[in-house]
Amino acid sequence: MKLFDLVKDGIEIKKQVPLSKYTFTKTGGPAEYLAFPQNQAELEKLVETANSNQIPLTVIGNASNLIIRDGGIAGLVIILTKMNKITISGSCVEAQAGARIIDTAFFAAKHGLSGLEFAAGIPGSVGGAVFMNAGAYGGETAEVIQTVKVLTSTGEFKEYSNKEMQFSYRHSLVQENNDVVVSATFSLHPGQKNIILAEMNYLNALRQYKQPLEYPSCGSVFKRPAGHYVGPMIIQAGLQGKQVGGAQNSTKHAGFIVNKGGATATDYLDLIALIQAKIKEQFRLDLQTEVRIIGKPID
Numbered sequence: 001m002k003l004f005d006l007v008k009d010g011i012e013i014k015k016q017v018p019l020s021k022y023t024f025t026k027t028g029g030p031a032e033y034l035a036f037p038q039n040q041a042e043l044e045k046l047v048e049t050a051n052s053n054q055i056p057l058t059v060i061g062n063a064s065n066l067i068i069r070d071g072g073i074a075g076l077v078i079i080l081t082k083m084n085k086i087t088i089s090g091s092c093v094e095a096q097a098g099a100r101i102i103d104t105a106f107f108a109a110k111h112g113l114s115g116l117e118f119a120a121g122i123p124g125s126v127g128g129a130v131f132m133n134a135g136a137y138g139g140e141t142a143e144v145i146q147t148v149k150v151l152t153s154t155g156e157f158k159e160y161s162n163k164e165m166q167f168s169y170r171h172s173l174v175q176e177n178n179d180v181v182v183s184a185t186f187s188l189h190p191g192q193k194n195i196i197l198a199e200m201n202y203l204n205a206l207r208q209y210k211q212p213l214e215y216p217s218c219g220s221v222f223k224r225p226a227g228h229y230v231g232p233m234i235i236q237a238g239l240q241g242k243q244v245g246g247a248q249n250s251t252k253h254a255g256f257i258v259n260k261g262g263a264t265a266t267d268y269l270d271l272i273a274l275i276q277a278k279i280k281e282q283f284r285l286d287l288q289t290e291v292r293i294i295g296k297p298i299d
Helices: 002-009 040-052 101-110 126-132 193-210 230-236 265-283
Strands: 013-018 030-035 057-060 066-068 073-079 086-089 092-096 145-151 157-161 180-187 217-220 247-249 256-259 292-294
Touching: 002 013, 002 040, 040 057, 040 073, 040 145, 040 180, 066 265, 086 101, 092 101, 101 126, 101 193, 126 180, 230 265, 247 265, 256 265
Parallel strands: 030 073, 057 073, 066 292
Antiparallel strands: 013 030, 086 092, 092 180, 145 157, 145 180, 217 256, 247 256
């Protein structure tokens, strides 16, 4: 296969790798082919080769808000976590797509830059945060993005402004056009390092108190419907603690589904469907998933 011609360029490509090794739920089937580009040039070669040979392509960040079905993913899966460089210029911080948004927030704090405090405990990558317009505790990625560099589906490098990214609640342009986020530049403002770090530590203490961080999970599962909160609805529906296989609606935070041991992606999806059906029946609301669900069902 043409894909393996890239090995001579130093790009490691593996076959039939269980993606459960990389997802935060510890579930998911295998990647047919898996690569970890270390820089922009390697990413470009991988994307170009996949496209020119009509190989299905899936790009993943830190796999924290992601469920991969048990049948895995056909074609080439690219995980960007080795593209994790973070740099500073004045009051702007640029981070490659594979950098953790947590690390980016602490990097900014170390340099006395404020604006990313809300992201101090979000486990996803910068690329994932941009893709999903991730947010927490009153802050959103869109509020601090200056520009986003992408590799388009036609193999062109392009830069979008904040406005061009069409951010909205858990949405961005790159969800629609299949661009691959390469890096993002955050426009921040000077602050006192000790105050910034204190706020970040406070928010992380709140997460530790409220969220089931002791178990594998995909974070917040459902989008918040306008005028409602998902957790209280699940509790009122009598579903908190409900378990399907190894997947359990968290007894600590009803907006989370945790892997209590041996869960499969199918367990997660069956529990999600059960919750959606019950909320529809009781509240006449269609719960939409915030977690991204990809891959093939098991044969």
